[in-house]
Amino acid sequence: MSETEATMHPVQxxxxxxxxKITSKVTMHAYEVYCHLYGKQEAMVTGGCxxxxxxxELIAFLYAHSFPKEEWRARVDEAFKGAQNL
Structure with a gap:
């Protein structure tokens, strides 16, 4: 599937x-972390929510995704805390 044919998801x-809009290749990595921390909510990637x-949020969840799953909570918190200090 080419980039132009990729499924796109909404972004605020x-x-x-x-x-x-951003490709699902990106949003699904973020959504994996989101689900681990908060539970499934498919509308987050379909646009219904x-x-x-x-x-x-994409930045924080993608940052966390690059670490082992047991660190995801701390890494998301770290990213959100850093954003508050800007």
Whole structure:
């Protein structure tokens, strides 16, 4: 499947009138971490829930995904805490 044929998922942007989209290859890694921490909520990637992940959430969940699963909670918290200090 080419990038142009890939399934796209919604992403919240700073301008709610212009929602973004990103390939499912990215969102499903973030969603894996989300499910581990909060439980399944498929609407997070289908768009039925608040327009998908926000860019900051994608960053935090993707960052955590690069570590062993037992560290995901701490790494997500670390990423969100860092975002608050900007």
């Amino acid at each position: 942007t700073a301008d709610y009138r212009k929602p973004g 608040r327009g998908g992940f926000h860019a900051g």
